[in-house]
Amino acid sequence: MDRTLLTILNLLPKNLISRFIGFFANLPMSKTLIPWFAKRYNINLEEAEKDISEYPCLNQFFTRHLKAGVRPIHQVDNPLSVVSPVDGKIAQMGEIINGTLIQAKGLDYQLNHLIGSTMEAEAFQDGYYMTIYLAPTDYHRMHHYASGFIKKMRVIPGQLFPVNVLAVNNVRNLFPINERITTYIENKIGQKSAIVKVGATVVGKIKLAYHKAESNKGLAMAKTFETPIEVTKGDELGYFAMGSTVIMLFEKDSFKVQASLKAGDAVQMGQDLGHFIDPNTQKSNSPAK
Template sequence: MDRTLLTLLNLLPKNLLSRFVGFFANLAISKAFIPWFAKRYKIDLNEAEKDIADYPTLNQFFTRHLKAGVRPVHKLDDPSNVVSPVDGKIAQMGDIVNGSMIQAKGLDYQLNHLIGSTLEAEAYQDGYYMTIYLAPTDYHRMHHYATGIIQKMRVIPGRLFPVNVFAVNNVRNLFPINERIITYIENKFGQKSAIVKVGATIVGKIKLAYHKAESNKGLAMAKTFETPIEVQKGDELGYFAMGSTVVMLFEKDSFKVNETLKPGDAVRMGEDLGSFINPNIKSNKPAN
C-alpha cells in the first residue's frame, strides 16, 4: 500500500494542482465551502477577527487574522527570548549533527540541501533546529520568533509533496525537495538564526509580509538587503495558503530550548520555545 501511495504521489501533478486549488480558493464561489471547512477541521471561530459570514472567499478565511490578544507573545520585551512563530505541532527538534537533521525515524536530510547553500549552511553547523508542522486546523499566519534584523532571504523552487505524517515518514529528503522560502535573522546580540518555510501540496502560496516574493511561481531568488529590515518579536512574517511546515535554525551554542518541550507537543504562536544564550559575546544594533 505504501509503495502504491508513493507512486501516486510521484505521478500527481502537485504544483499544477496547488495552483488550481489556490485559484479556486480565491473565487467568490469558494465562500460556500467555508462553513464545511470550519466544521471539518474544528476551527475555533471565536478566535477569528471577523464573523465567518464576513469572509468573501475560502482563502481569506483560511489566512484569517485573529482577534487582538488571543496569541499573547511570551516576554515580548525580552530580546533573548524565542517564541513559536506559528500554531502547530513540533515534529522534530535537536542538534544539527555533521550537517544532518532528522526528518523522521530512519530518515534524515542535509542542512545545505535544505537552504540551498553550503556557504550559508556553515553558520548553523553543530547548531540547533526545530521543525513545526501546521495542520489545516491551525492558524496559518507566521510571526517573528525573535527581535532583530532581516539581512537576507532566499526563494528555492521545488516540488510540492504533502508534508503530512505519511509523506514525512516515506518521502526521502522531503523538505529539501519541496519549495522553500528562507528568512535569515540576526538578533540584537549578533547571533544568526533562520526560518525555512516549506511548501506542500495544496499550499497555493507562501507569502511574506516584508517582501513581495512568493512561492509556486518557479522563480529562484537570493537577496541581501542593503538596509536590513528591523523586526519585532510577534510581528507578522507572512502566511501559508493551506497547511505546511517551518524549520527553525540556530547557530552553535546560541540557543537553549525550553526543556519542557518534546516532539509531538502542540505549540501556539507566541509561546515560549527557549532563549538565546551567551547574549553578551557579540553586539549588534539594528539599522535605523
C-alpha cells in the same frame, strides 16, 4: 496502501494542482465551502477576527487574522527570548550533527541541501533546529519568533509533496526537495538564526510580509538587504495559503530550548520555545519563575 499512495503522489502534477486549488480558493464561489471546512477541521471560530459570514472566499478564511490578544507573546520585551512563530505541532527538534537534520525515524537530510547554499549553511553547523508542522486546523499566519534584523532571504523552487505524516515518514529528503523560502535573521547581539518555510501540496502560495517574493512561481531568488529590515518579536512574517511546515535554525551554542518541550507537543504562536544564550554572560536570560 502507503506505497500505492506514494506512487500516485509521484505521478501527480502537484505544483499545477496546487496552483489550481489556490486559484479556486480565491474565487467567490469557494465561500460556500467555508462552513464545511470550519466544521471538518474543528476550527475555533471564537478566535477569528471576523464572523465566518464575512469572509469573501475560502482563502481569506484560511489565512484569517485572529482577534487581538488571543495569542499573547511570551516575554515580548525580552530581546533574548524565542517564541513559536506559528500554531502547530513540533515534529522534530534537536542538534544539527555533522550537517544532518532528522526528518523522521530512519530518514534524515542535509542542512546545505535544505538551505540551498553550502556557504549559508555553515552558520548553522552543529547548531540547533526545530521543525513545526501546521495542520489545516491551525492558524496559518507566521510571526517573528525574535526581535532583530532580516539580513537576507532565499527562494528555492521545488516539488510540492504533502508534508503530512505519510509523506514525512516515506519521502526521502522531503523538505529539501519541496519549495521553500528562507528568512535569515540576526538578533540584536549578532546571533544568526533562520526560518525555512516549506511549501506542500495544496499550498497555493507562501507569502511574506516584508517582501513581494512568493512561492509556486518557479523562480529562484537570493537577496541580501543593503539596509536590514528591523522586526519585533510577534510581528507578522507572512502566511501559508494552505498548511505546511517551518524549520527554525540556530547557530551553535546560541540557543537553549525550553526544557519541557519535546517532539509531538502542540504549540501556539507566541508560546515560549527557549532563549538565545548571551555570549557575554553565558546565560540564557531565562524568565523569572
